[in-house]
Amino acid sequence: MNALHDELSVFAGNILGAAQPTPLFDASTHYTTDIGIEVYRNNYRGNLQDALAGAYPIIEQLVGAEFFRRLARDFISLHGSFSANLFDYGAELSDFLMGYAPAHSLPYLSDMARLEWACHRAYFAVDAAPLELVRFTQVAPEEYANLLLHVHPACHIVASAFPIVEIWQAHQPVGTFEIDLARGGEIALVIRQDDVVTVRELTEDEAHWMNGIMQGQRLGEATDATLNRHPAFDLQNTLLLLASLGVWTDFTLGELS
Amino acid sequence: MNSPATVALPCVAGIGLRAPHYQEVLDTLPKLGWVEAHSENFFGGGAPLNTLLKAREHYAVSLHGVGMGLASPDQLSATHLDALKHLCDVVQPASVSEHLCWNTVGGKVFNDLLPFPHTFAALDHVVSRVAHVQEVLGRQLLVENLSSYLSFTSSEMSEGEFLAELVQRTGCGILFDVENLYVNVRNLGVDADEFIRAIPAHAVGEYHLAGFSVRDGCLVDTHDHPVHDDVWTLYEKVLHHIGPRPTLIEWDGDIPALSVLMAEANKAQQRMEACDECFA
Numbered sequence: 001m002n003a004l005h006d007e008l009s010v011f012a013g014n015i016l017g018a019a020q021p022t023p024l025f026d027a028s029t030h031y032t033t034d035i036g037i038e039v040y041r042n043n044y045r046g047n048l049q050d051a052l053a054g055a056y057p058i059i060e061q062l063v064g065a066e067f068f069r070r071l072a073r074d075f076i077s078l079h080g081s082f083s084a085n086l087f088d089y090g091a092e093l094s095d096f097l098m099g100y101a102p103a104h105s106l107p108y109l110s111d112m113a114r115l116e117w118a119c120h121r122a123y124f125a126v127d128a129a130p131l132e133l134v135r136f137t138q139v140a141p142e143e144y145a146n147l148l149l150h151v152h153p154a155c156h157i158v159a160s161a162f163p164i165v166e167i168w169q170a171h172q173p174v175g176t177f178e179i180d181l182a183r184g185g186e187i188a189l190v191i192r193q194d195d196v197v198t199v200r201e202l203t204e205d206e207a208h209w210m211n212g213i214m215q216g217q218r219l220g221e222a223t224d225a226t227l228n229r230h231p232a233f234d235l236q237n238t239l240l241l242l243a244s245l246g247v248w249t250d251f252t253l254g255e256l257s
Numbered sequence: 258m259n260s261p262a263t264v265a266l267p268c269v270a271g272i273g274l275r276a277p278h279y280q281e282v283l284d285t286l287p288k289l290g291w292v293e294a295h296s297e298n299f300f301g302g303g304a305p306l307n308t309l310l311k312a313r314e315h316y317a318v319s320l321h322g323v324g325m326g327l328a329s330p331d332q333l334s335a336t337h338l339d340a341l342k343h344l345c346d347v348v349q350p351a352s353v354s355e356h357l358c359w360n361t362v363g364g365k366v367f368n369d370l371l372p373f374p375h376t377f378a379a380l381d382h383v384v385s386r387v388a389h390v391q392e393v394l395g396r397q398l399l400v401e402n403l404s405s406y407l408s409f410t411s412s413e414m415s416e417g418e419f420l421a422e423l424v425q426r427t428g429c430g431i432l433f434d435v436e437n438l439y440v441n442v443r444n445l446g447v448d449a450d451e452f453i454r455a456i457p458a459h460a461v462g463e464y465h466l467a468g469f470s471v472r473d474g475c476l477v478d479t480h481d482h483p484v485h486d487d488v489w490t491l492y493e494k495v496l497h498h499i500g501p502r503p504t505l506i507e508w509d510g511d512i513p514a515l516s517v518l519m520a521e522a523n524k525a526q527q528r529m530e531a532c533d534e535c536f537a
Contacts, residue, residue, distance in 0.1 A: 004328075008371075008373060009362050025407045025408065040371065040407075084297070084366055087300070125303060126301055192303055195303050196304070
């Protein structure tokens with residue numbers, strides 16, 4: 001086992017690093033060992049690049065195919081893969097783009113990558129049936145404050161100083177291409193309904209409340225915190241709107257405080 | 258432990274079910290013998306899984322994994338195996354297969370199918386992992402021979418001998434990729450006849466056929482071309498020695514129209530039927 005580990009570690013180094021003498025391999029092939037290693041090196045980079053292109057189609061459209069290839073190459077040289085499932089690769093692209101000098105002229109790129117990653121995860125998230133609204137009627141009103149709402153595994157919130165929801169919509173098949181970047185930030189809610197991932201805008205108070213719920217706060221606690229910051233927050237409308245979007249899958253009653 | 262391959266796929270030609278064809282297949286329900294899908298593409302839920310479940314209503318499904326890394330020195334990923342187990346429970350596939358390769362060392366994952374030295378120590382290691390996977394899944398696993406671009410000087414047996422031992426000790430089956438064998442013959446000077454003789458015919462549960470490309474004299478298993486004439490010839494030889502088995506046309510790059518895939522599958526079907534007579 002140790003010999004296997006040692007030999008494959010050397011092979012791994014060959015794939016990740018530059019060509020180097022490799023006595024591990026039979027040199028009697030009609031092509032050189034370096035060519036064999038180069039095939040594996042190309043496979044490694046190509047598979048990760050395809051994974052990035054699959055997860056970030058809007059980033060690729062925004063920067064163009066050629067720039068995206070360069071960006072992907074630079075990202076892959078810094079970020080190895082940690083999962084045998086290629087759909088798990090590329091989570092760090094948003095952070096990477098924040099410090100990526102060649103893309104500095106597109107300041108919204110990092111936030112768009114965060115939104116696209118949320119959509120990518122939403123697409124592959126496990127299934128969960130939406131909560132039937134009638135179940136709320138089975139809760140005694142004095143228990144409302146203690147409700148712990150369970151959020152669908154595909155649901156994510158992404159906030160940005162840029163109009164990321166508008167940019168996302170512009171890159172959908174029926175999108176429009178008139179975006180005023182100066183119009184300010186948007187908060188995106190990513191959801192999956194009938195297997196289709198969609199993005200819609202949340203208001204600040206909705207997002208504040210929803211973040212509290214997603215952090216595991218009870219309904220009363222999250223609502224009080226939001227009302228403190230946003231006195232006009234409408235709990236009932238928000239709860240029902242999110243229910244209509246399939247955000248809730250279940251609820252339990254938290255301990256009485 | 259030395260039981261025949263227990264594959265519930267019909268003994269006809271099938272095709273790899275890939276994303277560009279999902280909609281057409283579900284809309285038109287073409288006459289396909291069976292379909293094979295890459296397991297990892299359906300981990301999780303949502304649209305991918307539901308597409309596969311719809312296909313499952315009309316076709317026998319084979320789940321073909323590319324990520325288990327049966328020979329990796331690192332510990333087998335419980336998360337990965339759990340995801341495969343869940344998928345098998347939901348899909349109830351006719352066959353489940355993985356590759357005889359590694360993909361993880363020291364926490365670094367290579368999303369590729371990598372060769373390893375065929376040593377006795379590696380055999381012990383792979384035996385215990387295949388046994389564990391079969392125990393968790395509660396079913397037989399088919400293990401596929403690999404296409405390689407390098408071979409290790411430390412190998413102590415051929416790949417065919419390695420697979421034969423693996424079958425003997427775990428009761429797993431073999432997914433015989435005829436194109437992979439051809440690639441190894443051309444790249445590494447592997448003896449095709451020795452491979453065919455070495456593996457137990459009764460354990461072969463499925464064949465794969467695909468096209469390759471050539472880079473700097475090296476045949477690369479790219480699955481982006483029609484099956485090469487030499488591979489058809491080798492397939493006929495394999496059919497003659499081992500007998501007809503469910504046979505898959507794999508196409509993963511530059512994926513052509515569904516009709517092209519079906520025509521390739523038909524070529525395999527004709528060869529299987531011609532061979533049926535020699536096994537009748």
